[in-house]
Amino acid sequence: MAPSASQESGLSAVPSYEEEQSQARFDALIGKDSRVEPRDWMPEAYRKTLTRQVSQHAHSEIIGMQPEANWITRAPSLKRKSILMAKVQDEAGHGLYLYSAAETLGTSRDELNDQLLTGRAKYSSIFNYTARSWADMGAIGWLVDGAAIANQVPLCRASYGPYGRAMVRICKEESFHQRQGFEILLALSRGTEAQKKMAQDAINRFYEPSLMMFGPPDDQSPNSQQSMAWNIKRFSNDELRQRFVGMIAEQVKVLGMTLPDPELHFDEEKKQWIHKDLNWDEFMNVIKGNGPANSQRLERRREAHREGAWVREAASAYAAKQAQSEVA
C-alpha cells in the first residue's frame, strides 16, 4: 500500500496521547454544555466549521448594508433616513463584532476580508435580491431581519464563547430592525390603494426567500447534525423555519395583508405548520452566484474597499509618524 500524504509529511493518523487527552477535555466541555474559549484546544474540524460560519455571517452583515444603504437618499422623511442610517451602521458594527470573533479562531482580518473581495467566501443569499420599492425596506426589516433573529437567538448559546458573546450583542440591537420594518409596512397598509399594493407586492417577493434563509430541509443538510452535536446549532433548519412561519402567519393579520402561500396552515395532528414547497433550485442558483444582484453586490464592496484605500494608508502613515516622534 502506498504511504498516504499524511504519513509522508510525518503526521501520524493515530492521535498522540496528548491529542487524546485534549479531545477528551474538549468532549467533556461540550458534554456539560460549557463554552470553548479561544486558547482551548479544539478539533480542527470544529475550528474550520466555526471559522466558515462566523465569517460568512460577518460577510452577510457587510453585504447586507447595501440594499438599505441604497434607499437612504430616497427614504420618505428625515426620520426614516435617520432610522435607516442607524440600521446600516448597526450592520457594519455587527460585521465587525463577528470578524473579531472569527479572528480568535486563527484567521487574520485581512485574510477574511480578502476571501470576501475575491468571491471565495459566501454570504447569505438573501442579499442577492434587489430592493425595488420603499415597501421592500419594510419587508426586509420584518421578514429578512425577522428570520435572521429567529436564527440568531439560539446562537447566543453557541458553544464557542466569542461567537455567543457577539450574538448576544447583535440580538439586542437587531430587535429594533424588525420592528421598524413592520412599522413601515403598517404605515403603508393604512395608506392609499397604491401604497397597500406596494406593501403586498414586497411581502410577496420576500416571503419565500426569507423562509429559505434557514437553509435546506433537514434531510438535505448534512452538516447540521455535526453542528448540533458540537452545540453550535441548537435547533434544526426546519424547526427554526416552523417557528418563524408560525410567527409571521399571525403578524401578517395585523397588517391586513396576506402571505403568498395558499397552502399555509397549521396541521393540528402533526402539530406543525405546512407551507408550500420552496424553490430550492432557485436557492442553489442564487448561492452559485446567479441571483439578481450577486455581481452588483460584490462589485460595490470592491469599489468601497478601493475608495477607502487612501484613508487606510493615511491612517497607517500617521500612526507610523506618531510612533516615530514618540521614540525621538
Place this chain on the structure above:
Amino acid sequence: MSQQNNWPLWEVFVRSSRGLSHVHAGSLHAPDAQMAVRNARDLYTRRNEGVSLWVVKSSDIISSDPDEKDSFFESPQGKDYRHATYYKASEGVKHL
C-alpha cells in the same frame, strides 16, 4: 487583492456608568491608540452604553495558561469556610 494593513488588535473596555468598573466589550483593529478609542466609541457605544472607554493592545495582555487551569485555580477548592454560607449554627440569628 486587497492591500494588507496588519493594524494591531485592541481590546475595548466600557464603563457603563459612574461608579461601575470598566468591563470588556470586545475588540477592534486600529492603526493607533487614538483611532482605537474613536472606533471603540462608534462600535461599542452607539446606544449610550458608556461614559468612559479603555483600549489596550491585545498583545500587551498577559493571561494565565489555560492548560494549567486546574492546578492554577486549585487552592480555593474545598475551602467552603471562606463563604458565609458555610456557617450554619448561627442561622436565624438576626443581623448576623
